[in-house]
Amino acid sequence: MNIKNTKLKTTLFFTCLSLFSLLTACSSEEDRWTDVKEDPVTEIITDLDARRIISFKVTNPGEEQAIYSAVNNIEKTITVYLPSYYQYEYLETAITLPEKTTISPVATELLPVFSKTPVTYTTKAADGTTAVYTVKVVIQQPTITLSELSTATVPFTIQAGGSITVKGENFIPSYEVTKLFVVDAQGNKKLQLQQYNDGLNIASFYAMYSFGLNTGLLLDTDYWIMMESYNLSVTMKLPFRIK
Template identity: 70%
Template sequence: MNTRINKFKTPLLFTAFALVSLFTSCDNEEERWTDVKEDATTEIITDRDARRIVSFKVTNPGENQAIYSAVNNLDRTITVYLPSYYEYEYLETSIVVPEKTTISPAATELIPVFGKTPFLYTTKSADGSTAVYTVKIVIQQPQLILKELSTETSTFTVQAGGILNVTGENFIPSYEVTKLFAVDAQGNKKWQFKQYNDGLDIFNFSIKYVFGTAVSDITLEPNTDYWLLMESYNLSVKMKYPIRITK
């Protein structure tokens, strides 16, 4: 009987020692932690500028496809990124300002895309203070490229009243915005060519033009150097080498 008790005596003593050690360890661990109260946080709330423009968008494409513009209320600028394929001459807008703030001119006034002077808006808050915003229009149009008709050693000739076939890259498929001129050495426009039926090939960027009048009415001088200048919406490019007109 005594023998059986002695067999379990050592494990029982070890277990009791382990439990005492565990509790002691926990007590010591708790004593190491010190509860430190954080410093108080003060939230600073500032009034927002009542003269600001909350949002600005171009609505020509329709309300669902409106072009939202970048409003910088620090620099007082509105930057409109306009894809060239829309071919807009004027922009319709929708503008949001804070309650009791007014804007002049009104959002219903059209903005000219190619205005000679910057288009400005003036906002006025309820307390009478004002801010002036400048509209910047950035037209996203790829570089216009013309393939030369002449070379350094050979001058292309075209008979007055004939057809000019111009090739290149990134033509906008519209005769209203893609125009061709003959200019002199000083860059002065001497003749505007007219469209030739539906001669614009939008896949190969090839476009046909004619003189658009009777041969007797063409004022370009024969055997004189002229350069072809293409204007396409926001861009213009002139051929490096001249051409000549024959009658």
């Protein structure tokens, strides 16, 4: 009888030990997957500047083809990128502002493409504070090239009152934009040539101009042809002469 009791006690001991080990393992497994609460995240919301310009666009080509400009609300600049083929001298604009913010001059006032003084806009918020934006118009135009009229050994000559055909590449086909001048050796403009045939004979690769009868140019004197188009200018390397 004593032997049987010993075996029973031994069995119970190992059974209890197994249960204890199992419970301990479960507890460890549970602790291993316990979620850890993260620190709270604080979101800081700042108010946008009420004096800012939300958008600035050129509407001359039409609303669907409007040209959006680059507005820098930190440096307070408006950069208008204008393709040269539009041939605009003044721009119609549409300006989007925050609610209750005003702008001067108003958006309906024409913006000059070529201005001798900086063009600025002043925005005014509802609280009375203001900001001044400066406008820069960038003409997107390829480099102009001119074919020489003279050769290295024989200068081109023309009579007063005559006409010339200038050839090259990337001309803007408008006499209002593409202008031809006679300049001296120092680059000083001596004469602006006139449009030919009521402005019909001009294209992207050639243009015809005429000299007036009273040019004021000297005979047997070297002069050069210079073309101006928007902000670009190019001068022929070889001179010509009036005869």
